[in-house]
Amino acid sequence: MGLRVEVRDASKRFGFKIAYDQVSFEADSGILAVIGPNGAGKTTLLKTLVGLYRPSKGLVKVEGVDVSSPLFDRLLSKIGYVPETPDLPAWPTPCELLETLARLEGIDSLDARRVAREAASLMGLDEDCETRIGRLSKGVRKRILIAQAFMRERELYVLDEPYAGLDPEWVSTFRNLLLERARAGATIVISSHILREVEDLADRILVLKTQVRFVGSMQELKAKLSPSKVAVIIVDRPEEALEYLRRLGYQAVIDSSKGKGAVVLKDPDKAFEAAGLLRDSGFVVREVRLHEMSLEEAYLALVGGEKH
Amino acid sequence: MTCNIISAVIAFEIKREARKKAFLLMIVLVILPVMAAVVVRLFTGREIGGERLWALLFGADLGSSALTGLIASIGIVGWSWLVGVMYGGDLFASDIREGLLQLFFLRPKGRIYYVLGKMLAVGIFLTSFFAVAGVFTLVAGLILGGWQRDWWLAPVLGFLLGLGVYPIVLASSLFGILTRSPILGMILGAAAYILTGVAVSLGMSIVLVSQGIANIEAWKDYMEGSIILSGYIPFLAGTQLPLIFYYYITLENTFTPIPLPSIGGASQVAVTLDLTPSDVLPLYLGSTLIGTLVLFALNTWAIRRLEL
Incomplete structure (x- = not known):
């Protein structure tokens, strides 16, 4: 089963700037796509879901635990997150990074090496695994970020523009991976610029432009907009x-x-x-x-x- | 599990430090005194105007311990605070900039273990590095001045210097976290180090001059004591605020009463002109420990409230 996400009247401000305002929605097993124009607050909202931001107002809970609470730490091993930008340190190799991240999840050093290799293999990084990240392309870096999120079976995946910068040949592979995890019952929250991919993938759509403009199924969204x-x-x-x-x-x-x-x-x-x-x-x-x-x-x- | 996670961060961090270009520069700076000593030794063997250049440069009565002190002053001691500022500014800020921090924070207990691991790693790295630098200083001293009675002091004091640099690292890292910029962290860390030194020196100069005018003999005693004292603590480091304690002890021995805030137990400290390192070591370690603990707490606080 997937982790249940519950957002109630949540707002996030940075000084005078409002990133998102009075956002409410729920997500459970299945794929929820978050779409909206640039500056709509998608990235900030997704970061809030994984505890990287705290909401200024309102409640954001995952499986009933407030993301601002220290108890939220316990859920982190069940959550996979792919950030929007493929920013990574240049000096380590993908394997070194993935192994360290695996060990930070409590996996012992011998198993961590195996888990890191498997995660790298999942995203076709076998050949690049011992090359310094600084020498790898943006597309490969994006795959490293995906690999770290998918290195274990998670119950919640929060994916911020996972297709952006991904090599075209990997788009369908990644899409199949998402569908497989969704079928296994995981909750997936994804934001994307590739709208057709989201259209095909998502069970539900959330349209965000600082505030929620729509939450519902694709059919409901189309029905809302006439003529369809x-x-x-x-x-x-x-x-x-x-x-x-x-x-x-x-x-x-x-x-x-x-x-x-x-x-x-x-x-x-x-x-x-x-x-x-x-x-x-x-x-x-x-x-x-x-x-x-x-x-x-x-x-x-x-x-x-x-x-x- | 805790040890596994912290050791993973330590191993990752030490690899990072060792692969920095700045590390190569540090190695060069460590080896430089030895190379310089070899060159000086080669040239000073020649006779100039009937006298050996060696004698002209250093004088016949200059002991080998003093030579090591001189080398240390222009060597590792001279740039130790710069190393601290450099490493500190970069310590957390570069991880924020490179997107690594959010990956670490998405692991259970990531924030706590990350801070602990990083601080332990940089502590291990710098103390080991300065201990090695101390050995090289000793070698340079041996080349120039022959066998020294207190030969073991150089690496030990190098190790202590590494500990002393720690508060500078933590002050700069705090600025790095707050500004999210390695460069600003370094600049502000350097400014804090220099300005605290200037402030303390200026304050003490005012006290000294006003009292020295009233008591010339005591002034003379103070200057002699101060020189001897500084000779025994060539590796004074950390933020420069501990200088207050040194001045206080020195002044306590010569000028009474001293219009400084009373420091518990300080009046009991007996300082004489035949001061030994063991007299100042507790003070050095004490001020370093207090500075480290306070700055460690501030760094942890800043990391815990960080939003990425």
Whole structure:
């Protein structure tokens, strides 16, 4: 089973600056994705969940233990955390670092070496294990950070932008690892810029922009934002087609991101009717399809069009 | 388990210190007096104007112990506080900057064991280093002045110097934690060391001059005593506040009454002109221990409340 995360009216201030404000949510077994634009307070919130920050106001509890309490220390071996930036000291080798971290978790020195090697192997670091970290790329450093979080089976994973800087060939491997741990019952809180990955992964979504804008399932998020579907008509002369459809009272826009010559109709139910009218007027209609809003589109609509 | 965790931090920290570029510089500084002694010995064998350069440089009656003292003054004693400032400023601040601290703090009891381990490691490292530096100073003395009666004093005093540097390390590390900058930690640590020295010297000069004018004979006695005293404590280190105690003892012997705050038991300390190291050793160790404990507590407090 995963550790239960409970956040109640939590706020964090740095002087006059508010990082997050009156945030409330709960998380249990499964994957909760935290998304929001830059400066929304995602990193600060995730750091609070693992006790690196103390909330200025409100309560943040993991398995019923306040993260500010000394008792929280006891839970730390059950928590894996991947920080956003791949900052690591340059002088040690990945194996030296992982072994030290394993020993800090109470594993004796002989076992720690084995655990460190296994963790390194999990993230494909075998060849780089004896190379000084300073000589390794950012992508490899990110894998070291992931390896230290996944070196043991945890009950809570807090992952701050784990895909950022990760080599593309490792994205799917890491994704499978996450799904495997989620299936085993772990609680996973993840923030990411790769929205499609989160969309596929997450059981629940939390949209944060200093305050919580939304918490719920992907379907609930899409349902909240109407329309959740649009129609895309690919035509030969999109500008003229747009003008023609607007004259007839259709709500339409040109969106080249959905294909060359794409005219997007906000009401998907009128797609074939509009396509027929266009064809009758001499336009070449190449394709008519329904398009479901992606998380990115839903998210942008929710946070006011800012892309994070 | 506790020993395993602390020894893991100690091993990691000692590896880090040994791989620093500054460590190479320190090795050079340690070996330098020996190399200089060899060079001086080679050149001073020549005769200049009918006299040996050796005699011209040092005088015929200069004892070998005094030579070792001279070498120590321009050698390890001269730059020991700089080593302390350098290591202290960097001790925790670089771990904060490099992101290592948050990985350590995410391990159970990480904060407590991390601080303990780091402090023990730097203590072991510096005392061992200065003890070795003392041996090299002795070798330089042997090359220049031949066999010395108190040959064992050099490494012992080197070890004591390592202990004495400890408060400087901790003062600088405290500034490093508070500013989160190794450079600022070093600068502020150096400033604290120099300014406390200046403040104490200035204060005592005012006392001395005012009383010396009233009693020239006592002034003369004081100066003689002071020189002998400083000759026996060439490795005086730590923050310079303990200088107050030294001045107090010296003054106690010559000027009465002294308008300084009463120090429990200090009036019972008998200081004579044939002072030996065993007379000042308890004071040296006492002031070092008190300074270390106070600064250790402050460092621990600062680390415990640190948000990363």
